[in-house]
Amino acid sequence: MEFETVIGLEVHVQLSTRSKMFCGCSADYAGASPNTHVCPVCLGLPGVLPTINEEAVRYTVMTALALNCSILEETKFDRKNYFYPDLMKGYQISQYDAPIGKKGRLEIGPAEAKKRVAITRVHLEEDVAKLLHRDGYSLVDVNRSGVPLMEIVSEPDIRSPEEARDYLVKLRSILQYLGVSTANMEEGSFRCDANISIRPVGSSELMGKVEVKNMNSFRAVYRALSYEEERQRKAFISGEKIAQETRGWLEEGITVLQRSKEYAHDYRYFPEPDLPPLALSAEYINGVRKSLPELPEARQKRFITDYGLSPYDSMVLTTDKAMADYFESCIDLDKSKPVPEYAKEVANWLLGEFSHNLASAEINIDNSPVAPDKLCRLISLIDEGKITMAVAKDVLAEMFSSGGDPYDIVQARGLLQISNSAELEEVIKEVLANNPQAVSDYQQGKPQAIKFLVGQVMKRTKGRANPNLAADLLSKKLEVK
Numbered sequence: 435m436e437f438e439t440v441i442g443l444e445v446h447v448q449l450s451t452r453s454k455m456f457c458g459c460s461a462d463y464a465g466a467s468p469n470t471h472v473c474p475v476c477l478g479l480p481g482v483l484p485t486i487n488e489e490a491v492r493y494t495v496m497t498a499l500a501l502n503c504s505i506l507e508e509t510k511f512d513r514k515n516y517f518y519p520d521l522m523k524g525y526q527i528s529q530y531d532a533p534i535g536k537k538g539r540l541e542i543g544p545a546e547a548k549k550r551v552a553i554t555r556v557h558l559e560e561d562v563a564k565l566l567h568r569d570g571y572s573l574v575d576v577n578r579s580g581v582p583l584m585e586i587v588s589e590p591d592i593r594s595p596e597e598a599r600d601y602l603v604k605l606r607s608i609l610q611y612l613g614v615s616t617a618n619m620e621e622g623s624f625r626c627d628a629n630i631s632i633r634p635v636g637s638s639e640l641m642g643k644v645e646v647k648n649m650n651s652f653r654a655v656y657r658a659l660s661y662e663e664e665r666q667r668k669a670f671i672s673g674e675k676i677a678q679e680t681r682g683w684l685e686e687g688i689t690v691l692q693r694s695k696e697y698a699h700d701y702r703y704f705p706e707p708d709l710p711p712l713a714l715s716a717e718y719i720n721g722v723r724k725s726l727p728e729l730p731e732a733r734q735k736r737f738i739t740d741y742g743l744s745p746y747d748s749m750v751l752t753t754d755k756a757m758a759d760y761f762e763s764c765i766d767l768d769k770s771k772p773v774p775e776y777a778k779e780v781a782n783w784l785l786g787e788f789s790h791n792l793a794s795a796e797i798n799i800d801n802s803p804v805a806p807d808k809l810c811r812l813i814s815l816i817d818e819g820k821i822t823m824a825v826a827k828d829v830l831a832e833m834f835s836s837g838g839d840p841y842d843i844v845q846a847r848g849l850l851q852i853s854n855s856a857e858l859e860e861v862i863k864e865v866l867a868n869n870p871q872a873v874s875d876y877q878q879g880k881p882q883a884i885k886f887l888v889g890q891v892m893k894r895t896k897g898r899a900n901p902n903l904a905a906d907l908l909s910k911k912l913e914v915k
C-alpha cells in the first residue's frame with residue numbers, strides 16, 4: 435500500500451524586544467545569572483498588573499504580514515490555564531480565538547516548483563521559566579518567564595521531512611530579514627513541534643496523530659520526522675493501531691512516548707481580565723506594512739536581475755541574510771569590476787571554499803574572521819594573476835585561522851604565481867624526465883596525458899605554477915620530441 439505523510443508545524447519564536455511581554459524587565463537574559471531579570475509581574479506574584487509590550491505587537495504584525503496573513507483589527511489576550519512548575523502564575527497569557535494574524539501562506543521549494551504551505555495563525559504569548567533538572571531535584575530560573583513569544587502554526591500541508599526542513603529554513607530566513615528574532619534553534623529562540631501522521635494515498639483519513647517535541651536543530655527535525663514516518667508505516671503494516679500521543683525525540687535517533695491523549699490538557703481559556711482588548715487600526719497595520727524591509731524572495735529576484743546570478747545561487751546566498759549582506763559588501767567594495775563576472779566570482783567563493791571554511795570552523799558568517807575587504811583582496815590577487823586558484827584556497831584557509839591579510843600571507847610564504855617561462859622550464863624538464871610513461875602516452879595520441887603532466891608541475895611548485903603557461907610549455911616540448 436502506498437502511504438503519504440502529513441505534517442503540520444508549530445514554531446515558537448522568542449522576539450528580540452528590549453523588555454519582556456508584560457513588564458519592564460530586560461528580555462536580554464542570555465548569560466545572566468539565574469533569577470536576575472525578574473520583577474513581581476514576571477514572577478507571577480499576586481496583585482500585579484501586566485502591560486502590553488508595543489514592540490512585541492509590532493513584530494508580530496510584521497511577521498504576520500510577511501507571511502501574507504490577514505490581520506485582525508480587534509484582537510485580545512486570553513488566559514491559558516494549566517499547572518506546571520515553569521509557569522509562574524498557573525496560567526499563561528496567550529491568544530485563543532482572536533490571534534493577531536490568520537490565514538497566511540509560505541512558499542517553499544525552487545522557483546520552478548514552488549509549493550504553498552498555508553499558515554493557520556500567528557499569535558503572541560509569553561515564554562515560561564526554565565527548569566534545570568538535577569539529580570533528584572529541579573531548579574527554576576525565572577529569567578525567561580514573560581519573554582515575548584510568537585507562535586506560528588501551519589496547516590498540515592507538508593508532505594515530507596524535506597519539505598518540513600525547507601519550511602523551517604524559509605521561515606527562519608524571513609524572521610531574520612524582519613529583524614524580529616535571532617531565530618536560533620540551538621539557542622532556543624526558535625523552537626519547533628511537529629504533528630505527523632500517515633494515510634493511504636487517496637484517503638483523507640489520518641492514521642492517528644503524533645506530536646513530536648524536543649527537536650533542537652533543523653537536522654533533528656529532519657531526523658525525527660524521518661524516523662516517525664517510518665515507525666508509523668511499519669506499525670500500520672503490522673496491524674498495530676497508531677495512537678494519538680506526544681513523543682519526544684532523543685538524539686540517539688528515536689522518538690519515545692511522553693504522553694498519551696487521555697491526559698490531554700483542558701486549558702479552560704478565557705479572556706484575560708487584566709488587559710483591555712487590543713485594537714489595531716487599519717492605519718497602524720498599513721504603516722507597519724510600509725515599514726517592512728526587503729524580504730528574502732524579493733532580494734533573490736534582485737540578485738538575479740542586478741548581478742546576473744543564477745536562481746539557485748541567488749536563493750542560497752539570500753536565504754541567510756548575513757551571507758547576502760556579506761556578498762553585497764564585496765560587490766560594493768570593488769565597483770570598478772565588471773558586475774556579472776565579478777558577482778559570479780564572489781558567489782562561487784562564498785558558496786564554495788568560504789562556506790566550507792565556515793563549516794569546518796563551526797562559525798556563522800556574522801562571526802567570520804575574514805571580513806569582506808579581505809576576501810576581495812584575495813580575489814584581486816587571483817584576477818591580477820599573482821596567485822593561482824590552488825594557492826588561493828590555501829591562503830583562504832590561513833586567513834580563517836590567523837585572520838591575516840591575503841597579501842601579507844602570500845609575501846611571507848613566497849606564494850606568488852610562477853608566470854615566468856625560464857623559471858618553469860627547469861621544473862618541466864624534471865617532470866618530463868621522471869614521467870616517461872605519460873610522455874609516451876601523449877606522443878602515441880593520448881592528449882589527455884598532458885593533464886597529468888601539468889598536475890606534476892603544479893605539485894612540484896606547490897601550486898604556484900601558472901597552469902596555462904605550464905600546459906603551453908609542456909606541449910611545445912612534447913611536439914619537439
Ligand SMILES: [Zn+2]
Pocket residue numbers: 454457458459471472473474475476477580
Ligand atoms: Zn519582570
